[in-house]
Amino acid sequence: MGAARAAGILAAVVAALVLPPAVLGLDNGLALTPPMGWLAWERFRCNTDCINDPKNCISENLFFEMADRLVADGYLAAGYEYINIDDCWSSRTRGDDGRLRADPERFPSGIKAIADYVHSKGLKLGIYGDYGNYTCAGYPGSLGHLQTDAQTFAEWNVDFVKFDGCYAHPKDMDKGYPEFGFHLNQTGRQMVYSCSWPVYQIFSGMTPDYASIAKHCNLWRNYDDIQDSWASVTTIIDYYGDNQDVLIPLAGPGHWNDPDMLIIGNFGLSYEQSKAQMALWVVMASPLLSSVDLRTIGPEYRAILQNRAAIAISQDPLGIQGKRIFKDKGIEIWARPITPVVGEYYSYAIVFFNRRVDGTPSQVSVTIHELGMLNAAGYRTEDVFAGQSYGVLYPADRLKVDVNPSGVVLVRCSAVPARAFGRPPQQQLQRGGRPFFTTTRPRFF
Ligand SMILES: *[C@@H]1O[C@H](CO)[C@@H](O)[C@H](O)[C@H]1NC(C)=O
Numbered sequence: 001m002g003a004a005r006a007a008g009i010l011a012a013v014v015a016a017l018v019l020p021p022a023v024l025g026l027d028n029g030l031a032l033t034p035p036m037g038w039l040a041w042e043r044f045r046c047n048t049d050c051i052n053d054p055k056n057c058i059s060e061n062l063f064f065e066m067a068d069r070l071v072a073d074g075y076l077a078a079g080y081e082y083i084n085i086d087d088c089w090s091s092r093t094r095g096d097d098g099r100l101r102a103d104p105e106r107f108p109s110g111i112k113a114i115a116d117y118v119h120s121k122g123l124k125l126g127i128y129g130d131y132g133n134y135t136c137a138g139y140p141g142s143l144g145h146l147q148t149d150a151q152t153f154a155e156w157n158v159d160f161v162k163f164d165g166c167y168a169h170p171k172d173m174d175k176g177y178p179e180f181g182f183h184l185n186q187t188g189r190q191m192v193y194s195c196s197w198p199v200y201q202i203f204s205g206m207t208p209d210y211a212s213i214a215k216h217c218n219l220w221r222n223y224d225d226i227q228d229s230w231a232s233v234t235t236i237i238d239y240y241g242d243n244q245d246v247l248i249p250l251a252g253p254g255h256w257n258d259p260d261m262l263i264i265g266n267f268g269l270s271y272e273q274s275k276a277q278m279a280l281w282v283v284m285a286s287p288l289l290s291s292v293d294l295r296t297i298g299p300e301y302r303a304i305l306q307n308r309a310a311i312a313i314s315q316d317p318l319g320i321q322g323k324r325i326f327k328d329k330g331i332e333i334w335a336r337p338i339t340p341v342v343g344e345y346y347s348y349a350i351v352f353f354n355r356r357v358d359g360t361p362s363q364v365s366v367t368i369h370e371l372g373m374l375n376a377a378g379y380r381t382e383d384v385f386a387g388q389s390y391g392v393l394y395p396a397d398r399l400k401v402d403v404n405p406s407g408v409v410l411v412r413c414s415a416v417p418a419r420a421f422g423r424p425p426q427q428q429l430q431r432g433g434r435p436f437f438t439t440t441r442p443r444f445f
C-alpha cells in the first residue's frame with residue numbers, strides 16, 4: 001500500500017467520525033433486533049375464495065396451519081416468532097358496536113382464538129389495519145376509529161400491528177400515525193407498530209419526517225411492495241443502496257427500515273437469488289418476514305431461511321444497518337458493522353453481490369484493509385452459506401471469492417482481541433475504526 005493511498009483512507013476515516021446524531025426511536029421495549037416472522041400477503045394475497053380454494057384462502061385454517069409449520073419445522077427455534085395476518089381478514093362492515101370483526105365464514109373462531117392458539121405454541125400474532133377510510137383491498141379502515149381499533153387489537157391479545165395507508169391523505173399521516181401509536185400505547189399491551197407512513201408520502205412527492213416516523217414506529221415501509229420476481233428484489237436493493245445516507249442513520253434497536261417481505265421459496269427466485277435476498281436483508285438490518293407456503297417450501301430454501309450464521313448477523317445487538325461500499329461493473333460490496341467490537345474495531349458482515357449475468361462466477365479480490373477493517377490482530381473469517389472458514393485474516397491479507405451470477409458470498413469477519421495472540425497491538429495502522437468509510441476500489445476479475 002502506497003503512502004498516498006493510506007493517507008486517503010485515513011482522511012475518509014476521519015470524515016466518518018462525524019456521524020449523524022443518533023435517532024430517537026419508539027420506546028415500547030419491542031423490536032430491539034429486526035422482527036422475524038411470517039406474513040401472509042406476498043404469497044397468499046387477498047384470496048377469499050374458500051369454496052374453491054380452501055387450502056390457500058385467507059382463513060383461520062391458513063394461520064393455524066402456518067403456526068403449526070413454524071413450530072414443527074424449526075422456524076420458531078431459528079427466531080421466526082411472529083405470524084402475521086395481512087389484509088382481507090375482516091368482515092366488509094363493522095359490527096353494531098362499531099368494532100372491526102373477523103369475517104364470520106372464514107374466521108369463525110375469531111382473532112382472539114388464533115392469538116390464544118399461536119401463544120400456546122410460543123408464537124406471537126400480528127394483524128393488519130389501515131389508517132385510511134378503507135384497507136387497500138376495500139375492507140373497513142380505521143379513520144375515525146383509531147382508539148376503538150387499537151383497543152380491539154389489544155383485547156384480542158395481538159402482538160404486532162401493520163398499519164397500511166390506502167384511502168388516506170398522505171399529509172394527514174404525520175398526525176394520524178402518531179395518534180394511532182398513542183392509542184396502541186394507551187392500551188397497555190405491548191404491540192410492535194409497523195407503519196406504511198413514509199412510502200405513501202414518498203410516492204405522493206412529499207419528504208417524510210423520518211425523525212417523527214422513527215420515534216413513533218418500530219418499522220416502516222419506505223418503498224414499493226415486493227413482488228415474486230428478481231426484478232422486484234433488485235429494484236428494492238437499489239432503492240436502499242441509493243438512499244442509504246438518509247436511511248441508515250434511522251435504523252437501530254426498536255426502529256427499522258422495512259424493505260418488505262422475504263420471498264424465498266416461492267416461484268420467482270432461483271437458489272442463488274434466494275441466498276442473495278437473505279444476505280442483503282440480513283446486512284440491511286431488515287425485518288425478516290417470510291411470505292411463503294411453509295407446507296410446500298423446498299428444503300434448500302428452508303435452509304436459507306434458517307441459516308443460523310445469517311440470522312446471527314441479522315439479529316446483531318448493535319442494530320447498525322449495513323451500507324453499499326462498492327458498486328461497479330455489476331459487482332457490489334455491502335458491509336454491516338456487528339459485534340464483537342474489539343477496542344475501537346467493529347466486526348463486519350460483508351456481502352459480495354454479483355449482478356452480472358455473464359454465466360460464470362466473477363472473482364472478487366480485495367484486501368481486508370480495503371474493506372475498511374484495520375484491526376491488526378485480524379478477523380476470524382467465515383463464509384456463512386458455504387460454512388467454510390478462512391481462518392484469521394489480517395488487514396494486508398487478500399480475500400478472494402467466486403460469486404455466482406445473480407448470487408452472493410456472505411462472510412462474517414469477527415475482530416480478534418489482540419491478546420489472544422500474545423502480541424501487543426503493534427502496527428495499529430489507523431485508529432478510530434468507526435462503522436463506515438468508503439474504501440479504495442477493490443479489484444475484481
Ligand atoms: C374519508 O372519508 C371522509 C368522510 O366521508 C372524507 O371526508 C375523506 O375525504 C375521506 N378520505 C379520503 C382519503 O378519501
Ligand SMILES: *[C@@H]1O[C@H](CO)[C@@H](O)[C@H](O)[C@H]1NC(C)=O
Nearest residue numbers: 027028029185188189190191
Ligand atoms: C408507552 O410509552 C411509554 C413512554 O414512551 C413507554 O415507557 C411504555 O413502555 C409504552 N407502553 C407500551 C405498552 O407500549
